[in-house]
Amino acid sequence: MKTAIATVSIAGDLAEKLSAIAAAGFDGVEIFENDFLAFDRSPKDVGQMVRDHGLEISLFQPFRDFEGMPEPQRSRTFARAERKFDLMQEMGADLVLICSNVSPIALGGIDRAADDLSELGDLAARSGIRIGYEALAWGRFVNDHRDAWEIVRRADHPNVGLILDSFHTLSRKIDPDSIRAIPGDKIFFVQLADAPNFNMDLLYWSRHFRNMPGEGDLDVTGFMRAVAATGYDGVLSLEIFNDQFRGGSPKSIAVDGYRSLLYLMDQVRRTEPGIRIPVPEMPDRVPVAGIEFVEFAADRKEATDLSAMLTTLGFHKAGKHVSKEVELWRQGGINIVINTDPRGFAHASYISHGTNVCDIGLKVADASATVARAETLGAKIFEQPVGPGELKIPAIRALGGSVIHFVDDSKDLSRVWEIEFEPVDQDGATGDAGLLRIDHLAETMNYDEMLTWLLFYRSIFDTEKTAMVDVIDPAGLVRSQAIENDDGSLRITLNGAENRRTLAGHFISEGFGSGVQHIAFETADIFKTVKALQANGFTPLVISPNYYDDLDARFGLEEDFLNDLKNSGILYDRDENGEYFQLYSPTYGEGFFFEIVERRGGYKGYGAANAQFRIAAQKRHFRAKGMPAR
Ligand SMILES: O=C(O)c1ccc(O)c(O)c1
């Protein structure tokens, strides 16, 4: 599989772009002409720079407004093309992209366009150059790859071929299977981009909101399957115009891009038989069976506070690590680990972030296959020395420098709690509150990072994403999107903060990085849980009474039921499937909190409609504690 990415997709000057692109593992680059024009080295030097990075120039682009021009513009266009062919020769580029004409003076006419391309093909051939014709979705007369193909077919020139771009095809809702009728050897180049499903002007959508395959909502897999079915085995290139990426980290955007191509082609390989593009082998996306544990890094003092909090939530201390200062707290099927050991990764995490979730354990069908897939997709393996009595549990690095461990049903990993922990004697009643499992983990990050982690989770695990929702914090917007599997045994919400005055933004800036900001536990009976929590001395977050008046107005609730919600501080929501109940703890430290939820009748969401009121209540609580007003 030969990969490339357009320089326009990556931030920085040409030198920075090339370094990031090479480091991420790409074979080639599309030199975007403006990136070259803005750079102050000669075409020859740029060509050398590209090759010194171990890359090749896969494409030079774009050449605009060429076909179907009236005279005298037509002659000028040909002269302009010749100048660019000279430039390409100096640079060492042999394929140029001609995008369909958008000029108001263009004449149209399919044979006129074919004749122009054929004549240009003769010129190009003299310089050993090939030309690829691409239909822009907003082209004046040609805006559909089927018409572009007809023009290329009629041009009937060995140096003239078609360039396909998933955005232009999919944004116009053109059936990608129409590509299956095109001969693969006439497809000179393939550009790939995804995009979120927005209803907007095609040009604006394309120039600002494209993203990596798998990050958006377009059927790039269906598109690429059709391309692969033609027998095409050339370069797969990312051409991503995205405002965020232009200002993002060159290195991580390039890494995401490479991961997106591997993920895409793995999907294509599994669904489209007999493709000619060689794709690296890796295990399939991994089904997750649940969250096996969540581990906090803390110091002893804060571990005491955390244990007290867990006790009021109905957890009990269930085990002590055989060789380390680590405790296991349990309730229902939930395992919470508190790590205060003054050595190792958890300690390092505590030193840099304070008390935080440093590690998540996921239960998967096959832990080593999971790590193999993750590694092929560019994830970093995590290892640290294994202490006495400890198992070697496969793990990778994840959000904010945290770690994800994988356990499966293999004989040792399934017995990790028995092997690594000694039971502790329970004295007295435990005050179990009926919490059964982790409903979801909420991870907070900068908005810029959301697509990276969305792709990370979706490419490794068998999960889907939900639509993005806006959460209103009094100090700004937080975007929220969930990653979940079919049976809901894995649900992770990704919350992207745009500024540091939001509760989410404050959590990131004060904790020195992204991480789990809240853990939601599931109960089967929220009112029973509330009673147990009260008996344990738990104080829930206080919600404004105004919220309950509106609830009544919206849903027309029974008076007793409404009063129960209000008196307990429970937030309520409904969708077409069922009902959702949410109870919150106040915030701890720099904004960490717990949530308790009950889902009735298959409610699918996360109570997005309530988030604004919960955040306002948490900020009131923050101020009441004398934390800086926000
Ligand atoms: O936005 C554009 O003009 C543009 C230019 C070249 C391309 O390959 C493309 O897909 C879009």
Ligand SMILES: [Mg+2]
């Ligand atoms: Mg394109």
